[in-house]
Each structure stands twice: as C-alpha cells, then as structure tokens.
Amino acid sequence: MVANIGVGLIGTGFMGKCHTLAWKAVGTVFPDMPAITLAHLAEVDADLARRRADEFGFARSTADWRTVVADPQVDVVSIAAPNEFHPEMVIAALEAGKHVWCEKPMAPAFADAERMARAARASGKVAVLGYNYIQSPAMRHISRLLADGAIGTIAQLRIEMDEDFMADPEAMFFWKHEARSGYGALDDFAVHPLSIVSVLFGRVARVVCDMAMPYPDRPVHGGGRRAVETHDIASALMQLESGIPATLQVSRSAWGRKGRIAIQIFGSKGTILFDQERFNEVQLYLTADPAGEQGFRTILSAPRHEPYGHFIPAPGHGLGFNDLKTIECHELIMRLSGADARIIDFDAGLEIERTVHAMARSHAERRWIDVAHPAA
Incomplete structure (x- = not known):
C-alpha cells in the first residue's frame, strides 16, 4: 500500500464536506491506512x-478546478460538483494521471457517461462513484443472508x-430543477x-417507467416564477437479468420522508425488510x-456485522450517514492498493446509467424497453 495519498477536492457543499470528513476519519477508523x-x-x-480550505484543513485553495487536477501533490481527486460538470472534471483528472472519486450520477447525458468510462479504462487509474448506501453493515448483512439462501428463492x-x-410547491427554483442537471428524481435518486x-x-x-412533475413552476429570487424542467417522481417495473420481478418508486416530493430507501425482498422461505431511515436495523x-x-x-x-466494529465496540449504538462515506473511502483505498473492494467503478456505474436512460426512454415512448447492456 502507498505511504501517502494526496487529496484534491472540487466542490465543498454537502457531499464535498462528506468526502473531507471521510478522508480525515479513515485512518482513525481502519488500521494500516496510508x-x-x-x-x-x-x-x-x-x-x-x-x-473552505481553512475550515476543512486543506493546504491550498483555488477558484480554478483545473489547478487541483494539475497539482503534482494530488493523487486522488474527489469530485463533488453539480452533475453537469462531472464529465469534463473527471476526464481531465484521469488524463492528468489522477485517481477519481466522483459523486453519482456519472453525467446527465449517457454519451458523456460513456466517455467517462472509456477515459477510466484508458487511464488505468481507479475511478469509483459515490454510492455509499451499499456500504452499511446492515446492507452487507443482507448480502450475506441472500448468498446463504436464508429466505430461499427470491420471488419479488x-x-x-x-x-x-x-x-413544498413554494420552495425556490434551483439547479436541480434545470434540464441540464438530468431527468430529476430518476437520475438524482433512482441511481x-x-x-x-x-x-x-x-x-x-x-423496464417500463412513468415520471411525474407535481409542481410545474417554482418561485425565483427577485420575484416571478420559472418553469420546472425535471420530474420529482418516477415509478418503474423492472425485470432483472436473473428473472426476478421488481418495482422501483422514487420521489423528491414525499412529505415526511427524510432519507428513506425502503427494501422488501420476498423469498420462498422468508422476507427481508430494510429502511435507510433506520439503517442500523434489518427485519427478517x-x-x-x-x-x-x-x-x-x-x-x-x-460488531459481528463488518465493518461496524471498527467504529463502535458495542451493538445497537448505531452508525451514521458520514460513517458510510468513511467506509466507502476505505474501500477506495483498498482498491488503490490492488485489493478486492466493495465499490461501484465506472464500468459498473455505466450499467446503472443504462438502466436510468432506458427508464427515461420508456417514459417518453410509453412502452417496455430492453436495457441494452453490452455482451460480457
């Protein structure tokens, strides 16, 4: 494993701060980190x-993200900028010989996501996406239950x-309401x-999918209203390659829901339930x-549910959202060292993007769409 990792950060909002907290915590939580x-x-x-550099503890700062990408002291670039800027930033970082940790989704346009995946393959660098929810100890335990056949053959x-x-229909218009940010809940959430x-x-x-726009316009600063260009709600029926039937529903306009990812897995011998708002619990x-x-x-x-014990020695005390980002950071570092890691790289991320764009096409054409995955 390398002795030191120099980190560059582009974007210091919610997710930029999460990345920073993860980079700071990973060496304390996990042993033998660089x-x-x-x-x-x-x-x-x-x-x-x-x-932000003073607050977050970065040595240098700039108003030009290209300066971060070009910095010889930077080994990994954390990209937490709005979605539309991901392609240019990611490709520039990879071409500069940097590893990349980019927030999801890859890009609003599928062609740009393809370019990002090609750039990652050509660079030989590690390029991963910020899918932190797969990292929780509860989610990992669900993986083990399924691998062990605990609930039998999956029915749905x-x-x-x-x-x-x-x-709130009177919440202000902001960049996630612009078409250039993507479809809306479908690629902001469904990914x-x-x-x-x-x-x-x-x-x-x-897939077959429908999207909805509950509020067609929103107020803007200075007065007046602007038409909303994205959809806050999406619903889809899916058939997995394994043959399992599945349903997906996502909403950014669901009063009372704060961070809910609800999973129901029905099998021939039982059921598994999970809710991200109570993500230290699994129902079996x-x-x-x-x-x-x-x-x-x-x-x-x-502690028996890895990697919970690295944070807390006692059961039932619970991890938090930022802890998942620390686990994700650890997995990234493991991949940098050549070890197996629970991450979604750009090739795996591109398959998620294929599904999202197939859903959007289904909505537009009002029919079932095959997800055109390339042959293995």
Missing part, C-alpha cells in the same frame, strides 16, 4: 475556496427512495436504489421458525 494529505481544494471563487423485489426537500439492486441481484434486463422473517413464533425479528447492527 497517511492522508489534504492537498488542494477548489470552489467557484477564491474567497469561498480560501474559507420492491425498492423505494423518498425525501421531501422538494415537497441509489439501482446501485443496491446491482450489488444484491445484478443487472436489470427490461423466516418460515423455518416454529409456527407459533413466526414474525419479523429485528437485527441490530453490531
């Missing part, structure tokens, strides 16, 4: 960049993701549950239990 140097940070203007999968940050589907069950074969129902005692049991995350 030294991490927070080398260079970029923001939209010099003053903001300087303030249902998965949902809901938040309410766009539920997260699709990452879970990918890890637990593999690829999606066919097994038909093998005595008839008079059958019912859902709650499994609390504990």
Whole structure:
C-alpha cells in the first residue's frame, strides 16, 4: 500500500464536506491506512475556496478546478460538483494521471457517461462513484443472508427512495430543477436504489417507467416564477437479468420522508425488510421458525456485522450517514492498493446509467424497453 495519498477536492457543499470528513476519519477508523494529505481544494471563487480550505484543513485553495487536477501533490481527486460538470472534471483528472472519486450520477447525458468510462479504462487509474448506501453493515448483512439462501428463492423485489426537500410547491427554483442537471428524481435518486439492486441481484434486463412533475413552476429570487424542467417522481417495473420481478418508486416530493430507501425482498422461505431511515436495523422473517413464533425479528447492527466494529465496540449504538462515506473511502483505498473492494467503478456505474436512460426512454415512448447492456 502507498505511504501517502494526496487529496484534491472540487466542490465543498454537502457531499464535498462528506468526502473531507471521510478522508480525515479513515485512518482513525481502519488500521494500516496510508497517511492522508489534504492537498488542494477548489470552489467557484477564491474567497469561498480560501474559507473552505481553512475550515476543512486543506493546504491550498483555488477558484480554478483545473489547478487541483494539475497539482503534482494530488493523487486522488474527489469530485463533488453539480452533475453537469462531472464529465469534463473527471476526464481531465484521469488524463492528468489522477485517481477519481466522483459523486453519482456519472453525467446527465449517457454519451458523456460513456466517455467517462472509456477515459477510466484508458487511464488505468481507479475511478469509483459515490454510492455509499451499499456500504452499511446492515446492507452487507443482507448480502450475506441472500448468498446463504436464508429466505430461499427470491420471488419479488420492491425498492423505494423518498425525501421531501422538494415537497413544498413554494420552495425556490434551483439547479436541480434545470434540464441540464438530468431527468430529476430518476437520475438524482433512482441511481441509489439501482446501485443496491446491482450489488444484491445484478443487472436489470427490461423496464417500463412513468415520471411525474407535481409542481410545474417554482418561485425565483427577485420575484416571478420559472418553469420546472425535471420530474420529482418516477415509478418503474423492472425485470432483472436473473428473472426476478421488481418495482422501483422514487420521489423528491414525499412529505415526511427524510432519507428513506425502503427494501422488501420476498423469498420462498422468508422476507427481508430494510429502511435507510433506520439503517442500523434489518427485519427478517423466516418460515423455518416454529409456527407459533413466526414474525419479523429485528437485527441490530453490531460488531459481528463488518465493518461496524471498527467504529463502535458495542451493538445497537448505531452508525451514521458520514460513517458510510468513511467506509466507502476505505474501500477506495483498498482498491488503490490492488485489493478486492466493495465499490461501484465506472464500468459498473455505466450499467446503472443504462438502466436510468432506458427508464427515461420508456417514459417518453410509453412502452417496455430492453436495457441494452453490452455482451460480457
């Protein structure tokens, strides 16, 4: 393993701060990690960049992200800028010989996502996407339950993701309402549950999808209103390559839902339930239990559920959102060292993008669409 990793950060909003916390914590939580140097940070203007560098602990700051990419002290570039800027930033970083940790989704346009994946393959560098929900100890335990056949043959999968940050029809228009940011909930949200589907069950074969725009316009600063260009709600039926039927529902306008990813996995011998708002718990129902005692049991995350024990030595105390990012950072570093890692690289991420764009095409054409995955 390398002795030191120099980190560059582009974007210091919610996810940029999450990346920073992860880079700072990973060496404390996990043993035998390399030294991490927070080398260079970029923001939209010099003053903001300087303030964020002081707050986050980066050695240098700039208003030009290309300066971060070109910095010889930077080995890995964390990209937490808005979606539309991902392609140019990612490709420039890879061509400069940097590894990349980019937030999801890859890009609003599928052609740009393809270019990013080609650039990653050509560079020989590690390029991973920020799908942190697959990292939780509870989700890893679900993976083991499925691998062990605990609930038998899978009959159906249902998965949902809901938040309410766009539920208020009078909330201000912002960049996620612009078409250049993508389709809306479909690629802003649905990629997260699709990452879970990918890890637990593999690829999606066919989809039929509908999208909805509950509020056609929103107020803008200074007065007036602007037409909304993205869809806050999407629903899809899916058939997985394994033959499992599945449903997907996502909404950014669901009052009361704050960070919900709800999973229901129905099998021939039981059921697994999970809700991201209670992501230190898994609900398990097994038909093998005595008839008079059958019912859902709650499994609390504990040190026996890796990597929970690296954070907390006692069961039931619970991890948090930023801890998942620290686990993701650890997996990235393991991949940098050549070890197996639980990550979604750009090739796997491109398959998720294929599914999203097939869903958008289904909505436009009002029919089932085959997801055109290339031959293995």
